[in-house]
Every structure is written in structure tokens, then in C-alpha cells.
Amino acid sequence: MQLRHQTVWSSRALRAMRAALIVLSLAGCAASHNGMAPAQPTATNPSATLASWRDTPTKRAIESFVADVTREGSPSFVPPAQRIAVFDNDGTLWSEQPLYFQFVFMLDQVKAVAPQHPEWKNNPAFKALIAKDYGALANQQKALLQLVAVANSGMTVDEYDRTIGAWLASARHPKFGRPYTDLVYQPQLELLDYLRANGFKTFIVSGGTIEFMRAWAAKAYGIPPEQVIGSSQVVRYEVRNGQPVLVREPKLEFVDDGAGKPVGIYRSIGHKPILAFGNSDGDLQMLQYTAAGPGPHLALLLHHDDAAREFAYDRASKVGKLDKAWDEAVTDGWTVVSMKNDWQTVFPAPQQ
Amino acid sequence: MQLRHQTVWSSRALRAMRAALIVLSLAGCAASHNGMAPAQPTATNPSATLASWRDTPTKRAIESFVADVTREGSPSFVPPAQRIAVFDNDGTLWSEQPLYFQFVFMLDQVKAVAPQHPEWKNNPAFKALIAKDYGALANQQKALLQLVAVANSGMTVDEYDRTIGAWLASARHPKFGRPYTDLVYQPQLELLDYLRANGFKTFIVSGGTIEFMRAWAAKAYGIPPEQVIGSSQVVRYEVRNGQPVLVREPKLEFVDDGAGKPVGIYRSIGHKPILAFGNSDGDLQMLQYTAAGPGPHLALLLHHDDAAREFAYDRASKVGKLDKAWDEAVTDGWTVVSMKNDWQTVFPAPQQ
Numbered sequence: 001m002q003l004r005h006q007t008v009w010s011s012r013a014l015r016a017m018r019a020a021l022i023v024l025s026l027a028g029c030a031a032s033h034n035g036m037a038p039a040q041p042t043a044t045n046p047s048a049t050l051a052s053w054r055d056t057p058t059k060r061a062i063e064s065f066v067a068d069v070t071r072e073g074s075p076s077f078v079p080p081a082q083r084i085a086v087f088d089n090d091g092t093l094w095s096e097q098p099l100y101f102q103f104v105f106m107l108d109q110v111k112a113v114a115p116q117h118p119e120w121k122n123n124p125a126f127k128a129l130i131a132k133d134y135g136a137l138a139n140q141q142k143a144l145l146q147l148v149a150v151a152n153s154g155m156t157v158d159e160y161d162r163t164i165g166a167w168l169a170s171a172r173h174p175k176f177g178r179p180y181t182d183l184v185y186q187p188q189l190e191l192l193d194y195l196r197a198n199g200f201k202t203f204i205v206s207g208g209t210i211e212f213m214r215a216w217a218a219k220a221y222g223i224p225p226e227q228v229i230g231s232s233q234v235v236r237y238e239v240r241n242g243q244p245v246l247v248r249e250p251k252l253e254f255v256d257d258g259a260g261k262p263v264g265i266y267r268s269i270g271h272k273p274i275l276a277f278g279n280s281d282g283d284l285q286m287l288q289y290t291a292a293g294p295g296p297h298l299a300l301l302l303h304h305d306d307a308a309r310e311f312a313y314d315r316a317s318k319v320g321k322l323d324k325a326w327d328e329a330v331t332d333g334w335t336v337v338s339m340k341n342d343w344q345t346v347f348p349a350p351q352q
Numbered sequence: 353m354q355l356r357h358q359t360v361w362s363s364r365a366l367r368a369m370r371a372a373l374i375v376l377s378l379a380g381c382a383a384s385h386n387g388m389a390p391a392q393p394t395a396t397n398p399s400a401t402l403a404s405w406r407d408t409p410t411k412r413a414i415e416s417f418v419a420d421v422t423r424e425g426s427p428s429f430v431p432p433a434q435r436i437a438v439f440d441n442d443g444t445l446w447s448e449q450p451l452y453f454q455f456v457f458m459l460d461q462v463k464a465v466a467p468q469h470p471e472w473k474n475n476p477a478f479k480a481l482i483a484k485d486y487g488a489l490a491n492q493q494k495a496l497l498q499l500v501a502v503a504n505s506g507m508t509v510d511e512y513d514r515t516i517g518a519w520l521a522s523a524r525h526p527k528f529g530r531p532y533t534d535l536v537y538q539p540q541l542e543l544l545d546y547l548r549a550n551g552f553k554t555f556i557v558s559g560g561t562i563e564f565m566r567a568w569a570a571k572a573y574g575i576p577p578e579q580v581i582g583s584s585q586v587v588r589y590e591v592r593n594g595q596p597v598l599v600r601e602p603k604l605e606f607v608d609d610g611a612g613k614p615v616g617i618y619r620s621i622g623h624k625p626i627l628a629f630g631n632s633d634g635d636l637q638m639l640q641y642t643a644a645g646p647g648p649h650l651a652l653l654l655h656h657d658d659a660a661r662e663f664a665y666d667r668a669s670k671v672g673k674l675d676k677a678w679d680e681a682v683t684d685g686w687t688v689v690s691m692k693n694d695w696q697t698v699f700p701a702p703q704q
Contacts, residue, residue: 081576157618201578214622224433225622226553227578235618237611237637244641246618259589266509266587266598268620270566270577285589289596 048197051344052187058342061335062191065298066198069274076296078274080199085275086265086286087188089206089213089230091320092279092302093221095183097311098174099134099319102208105167106148113151120147135318141207146252148209149233153250157211157235160248164215178350181216187343191277192221200275203227205264207257207282229264231256261286273297279304280314284325291332299334301325306339309346400549403696404539410694413687414543417650418550421626428648430626432551437627438617438638439540441558441565441582443672444631444654445573447535449663450526451486451671454560457519458500465503472499487670493559498604500561501585505602509563509587512600516567530702533568538700543629544573552627555579557616559609559634581616583608613638625649631656632666636677643684651686653677658691661698 053059069078090096107129120126125143128136137144152160173180192202202223204213210230217223234249256264262285265273276283276290279302291299301322304314314322329336339346405411421430442448459481472478477495480488489496504512525532544554554575556565562582569575586601608616614637617625628635628642631654643651653674656666666674681688691698 081570084578210619210622218433226436226620228622232619235615237614237641239640244614244637244644246614262589262596262598263587267562267584268578270562270580285596288591289589292596 048190048193050187050190050194052190054342054344056342058335058337062298062300065275065296066195069296070198078296082271082274083195083198083200084203084269084271084273085195085200086203086205086229086269086273086277086290087192088278088280088283088286089204089208091304091314092277092283093184093188093204094180095173095185095310096320097304097313099137100208101173101180101183102212103134103137103144104171104180105164105212106144106151108167109163110144110147110151117150123147138319138321141257142252142255145209145231145233145255149248149252150250153248155248156240156245157248158245160211161215164212168216176347178347181220182350183347184220185343186345186348188277189221189348192223195275196222201227203229203265203269203273205229205256205261205276205286207231207255207260209233229256229268231260257282259285262289265289276300277302278325280320280322281324282321284328287325287334288328291334299329299332300337301329301334302337302339304339305341306343306346308340310339400542400545402539402542402546404542406694406696408694410687410689414650414652417627417648418547421648422550430648434623434626435547435550435552436555436621436623436625437547437552438555438557438581438621438625438629438642439544440630440632440635440638441556441560442631443656443666444629444635445536445540445556446532447525447537447662448672449656449665451489452560453525453532453535454564455489455496456523456532457516457564458496458503460519461503461515462496462499469502475499490671490673493609494604494607497561497583497585497607501600501604502602505600507600508592508597509600510597512563513567516564520568528699530699533572534702535699536572537695538697539695540629541573541700544575547627548574553579555581555617555621555625557581557608557613557628557638559583559607559612561585581608581620583612609634611637614641617641628652629654630677632672632674633676634673636680639677639686640680643686651681651684652689653681653686654689654691656691657693658695658698660692662691 050059050062068074068076069083071077087093090100094101110126110129114120114126123143125137125140125147128140129144168179168181171180172178173183176183195202204217204221204223204227206213206229208230210228210232213228213230214225217228218225232253234251234253235246236249238245238247254260254264261283265286272293273290274293274296275298276287277300278287287299287301290297303322304310304320305312314320315326316323328334402411402414420426420428421435423429439445442452446453462478462481466472466478475495477489477492477499480492481496520531520533523532524530525535528535547554556569556573556575556579558565558581560582562580562584565580565582566577569580570577584605586603586605587598588601590597590599606612606616613635617638624645625642626645626648627650628639629652630639639651639653642649655674656662656672657664666672667678668675680686
């Protein structure tokens, strides 16, 4: 269609050039091609900026995309109602090493009730959990979610929220010695603000459970509970002591990971995002789904290549495995963000 | 708690008085007690008004509630992020007689594929459908949703959306001879606008399916797809002819009715509404859940008592049955809205 050829992102030649720029950027030579691309207009809303993003082709690709979809009257213009941006959480908006932070929380929950569940003795997820075999655990997300569903069944959702809140307040990350909620990525906080300042609605679409994320996502990311999509457990309505409550049932309802992510997006959002940001093979289908839109779209992958400031992993790793999505990013010209080269800072400064 | 006693809605005495006013209003004598209550301040945002609402205690109860929760610094103030308003759809935002409009659509869908499903012959919902036994059908919402899930399985969600769109464009209501989407209630359109103008986020929480409502809710109500909560069917992600698609599976996933409504609210919104509006026993638990909040809240029931302009039904009727919720409204001082007495107009003027 004529429209596709008029937009920046749909031209095959430009996509190939962008892929080449990404490779250059990943190789740490962002400055070497400054003369290649004409300066892109910056986005129209100046109230939010990507201050912690280095001035690389990656940053310019984001700014250029936002400028394109917000430029009224242009063929690439996208009305605000359709400016849906979806972000994976673990490893995309905050750290996930050495183990998804929610798993650390779950570990405590499951251990506490293990004596009442002798049937777990031969459960592979339970055995991996007790042995602290993080590699095995990372591959058993569903089985672990099922254990947790059983562990906290009978609790009301409000009681469960208090349990999460208490854990978040006291737990500290083993490497950084900071509360887990401090380990959000500063450049991503700026990107979320920047998108919202330009009329986007920002959502989390994560394999983590909705309760665990909703407990802190509004404060940390400015994303309200109704824009958090995640894995969930069956809850039941009942009137308990004259008070309506929602009670957690010992049954997993939905796993919002891999091919579950586009399904979660359809169920909870109902239209296709135009921007998706992930960091692992668990985000592959969400990125494919977003990138298959007929109009402008931007698919982004965060590459963890920064051992000095965070962790270097992802290709062929156990947590945050990034193989299929990486290959597709290279083939289809998705934007790969290098933590090492594209980000000026990683974490927010500790609060005084 | 001290806070509760300072707010208008938590005082037992005032609730009882309000219940008395409702009864007077329902009896058509709204003018007789004009001197009883002091004039309430109107809401702070003047850009939207309830022009099609008569000047009755019902309208003043709504305006007073909105003024209370938006008055900064007052004990009844509710921050915008918590101003969640949920509305049932069938019989609350648009008509539902003589049969839920979605059932009329489903009837065509199921009939079309019935020859391929001889096993339906003894299915009670299918038999009621063929016999046009609307009373029996209204009590078999789940069974009918299951038939439809089978009828349209294998279709992509985009194909299904086109089917819905085509039906809505051609179907006409048997009594009014207008497109079904014309039969939304004008006073409710104004109420939705009024709430949004006062910082509320408005949601639909309905037993209808998400796809059927999302097809027209944004245009009709200004409610975007991501704020439509409803019954749903399992969908599966797959890459078909190189294109990522979501395919409808022959399985019902969730029935967002009765005790399912607070569950749907929890899953999709994640915090308790402060305003809920329903019209039948299917809304009982949503209203209970909202009314049990610790802060200010408003629970509303639409009473269909207007045979001249719409239909008179609901108490002990088959579609839109209103018995338990009515009793609880009287006991707990929920606001009952009389279509006959509280609404100046019912439907928007036909478009030229």
C-alpha cells in the first residue's frame, strides 16, 4: 500500500539501514556514523526528555518514531487512542538477576507452608526451589506459579497485598544491597514519561503476577493497576463476616508469558500496541504481534551487556534467555537497546 | 472511624433519609420535599452537565457525591487515580428488551452453523433459542455463550470483529425500528461525560462479551476497548500464513456476571470502584463490593418503570430480573433511578 512506503518504518531499505546502525551501536561505535542519517525532528512535547539515554542511533530511532506518530496531518500519524505502548517488566523495566525478584518472594511463601504439603516432595519446581537451583527454576515458571497459588489459597486479596508490601519493604537485593523496587531502570522511567507526554498509554505486560506488580507499579512507574497485565490465579467472591471479599483459590488461571502475551493484550487492552519493549524470548510473540501491525510500530529489545553496572547475560542464559527474539530482531530490523552503550545511567540515584 | 462519620454517605441517619427521598421520588412526588435538604454544591467542573436528568433528589445525590469526592482538602476527597466508575451495559447503558441485543446477534451466529452440530439437538439453550423462548434463554446466559464459543471457533478475532460490525450495521430493533446502537440512554451518556469531566475513569463491566461491546463502545460511550470488561472466550496465538493472529477456541473462558463481576473488576482494574451503576440481580455483587468500600461510594440501580418511552419491567421479570438487588438497595440506601421520573429524555434524537 502507498501508505506503508511513505512511513519511515515500513521501507525495507531503511529498516536494513537501521539494523546496520544497531549493529554499529552494539559494537560501541555510535559516533562513527553521525553523518549518515539526517537529523530527525524531535517529538513535539518537550516536557519529558530521555536524559539518561546517550545520543545514539537507538535514542534517535525512538524520538523519530514518536515524532512520526504524533505529527498531525502526516501519513504516519496515529491518533492518541491507538498509541498503546506495552512493556515487559522483569529485565525490561527492572532487574531480574540472579533470579526474577518475584521468585525470591515466592520462595519464602512456598517454604513457609511446605510442612503442610508433603505431596510437594517430588514436585520438580519445589525441589529446584529448595535446592536454590535458579537455572531449573527459571524454566519452571508455570509450575512455580502453581505452587504459589496453592501456598496462598484461602487468603483474601487484601491480605495477600499486605504480605507483598511487607516483603518489598524489608527484602534487599543480594548484589546491590538496595530494596528491589530501587532496581528499576532510570532510562526506562524517562521513556515511560516521554511516551505519556506524547499521548501514549503505557501498559506492563509481564509473566509476573498482577498482584505482585500492582503493589508498586503506580509509584515506581506511574502505571496504574488497571494498566498492569500479568499472570493470575483464580479468585472467588464471597461475603465473609458480612464483608464482601475476594478469596484466592488454589488454581492458576492464566500465564501471561510467550504466546500468552498477545492473548493477555487482547483480553485486557483489545487493540494492538504500536510500541512493544521486551528483553527475552518470553517477549517474542508480543513483539511479533506488535511488529505485524499495518501502520507505524516500534519493537524494542533490551540487551543486557553491562557486567560493570548491572549484569551481562541473556544470549543462551537461563534467566532472561534471548535467542529466538534476538534472531528475529536482526532479521526484521527491531531496535536492540544496548544497556552498555545506549544508557548513560542504569539505576536511579539512591534516595536520601 | 472518624472519617466515615464526616462523609455524607456513611452516616446511617442520612442514608435512611436518602432512602426515604428515593421512595418519594419513585412515587412521582419529587417536588414535595424540595425544602428538606439544603442545596448541595454542584461539581467543580462545569464543562459537562446532566441536562437530560430532571431536577430530582436522584440527580442531586449524584451531583453531591461528585462534588464531595472532588473537593480538595475535604475528608471525602478521593484522588483522581481512585475515581473508578463501573457501569453494567445491558439495561443500564442501553436497552435490553425484549432480549439482550447480543443474544439476537448470537442467535443468527448459532443458527448458521447448527447443521454442523447435530449434538446440539438436546441442548436446552439451543432448543430455547430455536423456539425463541426468550424467558428460558435469559436464564441460560452461560450455556448460550458456550454455543457461540463453538459456533465461531477457528475464526480470527479480526474476522469476528467484522462479523459483529456487519450485524450492527444492518440489524434493527423490533419495537423502535432503529439500529441497536441508537438505543443507548441519553442521560447515561451525559453521566459518563460528567464523571470523566470530574476526573473519573469510566469502565463497562458487563455479562456481554468483550468483542461485542468493544466494537461500538468507544464511539457510543467514549469508553475505549481497554476499559471494557466482559465475558470472554479462550483465544490462541498463532502465526497463520506468516501473519500473527489470535484464533477463537471453542471454549468459554470467563462469565462476567453476578459474582463474576467483582472478580472481573479485580482482574482488569485491580482496585475497588467508588461508583457502580447496574439494573438487575446480575449486578448485585458488583454493587455490594463497591458499597463496602471504606471511603465515599455511590451505588446506583436503574429502575425500568417507563412503558411509554421504553419498557416497564425488572421486578420478577425474566430479562433484567431485579429482586435481590432491589431489596438490598432499599435496606442499604442505594440510589434507585426511576427512568420515568428522573429522566427528561431516554434516547438520543435520531441522527439526520
